[in-house]
Amino acid sequence: MKLAGALLIISASTAAGWLYGSMLRKRRKNLADLRRLLQWLETEIGYNLIPLREAFFRISQRLQGEVSLLATVFIRYLDDPGGLTAGEAWQKTIQNCREKLVLAGPDWMILEDLGCNLGTTDREHQLKAVREGIERIKIQETAVEEQAVKNEKLYRYLGMAAGTLAVLLFY
Amino acid sequence: MAGIREVLTYLAPRLRRTLEKMGGALQELEEVRLRAGRPLQVETGLVSTLVTPEGLFTDRKERAFRVTEEDILRSLQLMGENSLYTLEEELKEGFLTLPGGHRVGLAGECLAENGRLVRVKRVTALNLRIARETIGSSRPVLPFLVAEKRPLRIMIISPPQAGKTTLLRDIVRSFSNGEGVPAPVKVGLVDERGEIAGCFRGVPQLDVGIRTDVLTGCPKRDGIFLLLRSMSPQVIATDEIGRPADLQVIEEVLNAGVGFIVTAHAWDTQDLALRPVLREIWLQGLVEKVIILSRRYGSGTLEGIWDGKTKKALPVKPVRLGVGN
8 A cells, every 4th residue: 555655656746747847848849939920920021011910810820839829819809899909919819828828927028028019110110029029039948948958857857756755755 | 881881890999889879870971080189070971070979960079079099099000900010101191091992091290301201100180081882873974975986085073072083983884884885995094092993902992893904002194104005995094183294194195095084173164274284184175075063962963064175064954973863
């Protein structure tokens, strides 16, 4: 009985460690997708000069993974018959997706800042804001990368080790 | 009704709700004018009036719905599909066209460089002109506009907002479709300000007929030469002539042996004979028929048709076009 309990604790904590590691991997992927989203947006605004709704529709068609949810939810709010501005639709999109996407606080902050002037200024300023967003995401990506190299394995083993320690203490 | 309903979706929700309360009176609207910090104003065919928050007409400004700058910005964003960066050209020109061919004029604080307008920087006033299609309104005048199966050279004159463009559009449509005329003709339409065909992204939103080629946003002179060279039109149609360069363009069209339909601002033939460029066109007999419109019975009242050669009025009774014909 004790042995079964011990095994349970060790496997649970190992799983927790794994889970944390996999969250980190997921955020890394999402950040890369987010960067891709903004880079496409930059092209759609800068060269194709198409409106946001159409731009995000095109992006949602191309973008794989869960980040494309941002595009589809944003389109839904833009279509709202109540007549939301792009900034309001973007804020609502963030609220809606916050629980559904694996991203950290600073990542959401970047998106929130981007929403402030979305659609309300001329091309030059829109591009400036989008490019700034891309640069800031790149910084997050680098930070996550470094963290991952250092800690991903650590978290997995740490999980197992913590479990083992707990078992040893209470055995 | 579709026209105004369509326009309402581009207005800030607060304004939309107020105007919706007007009910049946909505149909009468020709213009909705929004100015930051000032009362909501509308123009119908016969009156210019203010609107209360309950959607009723009033002449007292303290009772009227007050438009805010926020209302204007919000409306502008909706009109620009929430993407003002796509409207840079329009902010330079001072107007934009909505799907359905409705025109929105802009005013406010401008940005200028080297004495030239760069764009309207801060929009504080909007004027929505609701495009009306009165299909068939040209029917009473069509018999006067064709001779020996040849479309004549026609000028439509009237004071502002008496339905020149609406009539021009319906004549173009009828010529192009061959309705009410002996044979259909190919029409080349130079729609400099996008008001005749109401193009949205280059596609006409209003019915200008099946044999009509449209150049939109193109300067008149260049557009007419382009069409004459490339599209072999039998009739050239364009809006608002009166600048010195227009005389030469008209002569070119004449030389090409092509008919034309143009519009101009003038009250009547006496007024026409006083205006610098129009006088030449009228006195030299370059136009064969002049159609005069007024607002006597509402926008689009036919006042008379004059012959360009004899300089005499033809026997027509004043009637409001597009109503009951």
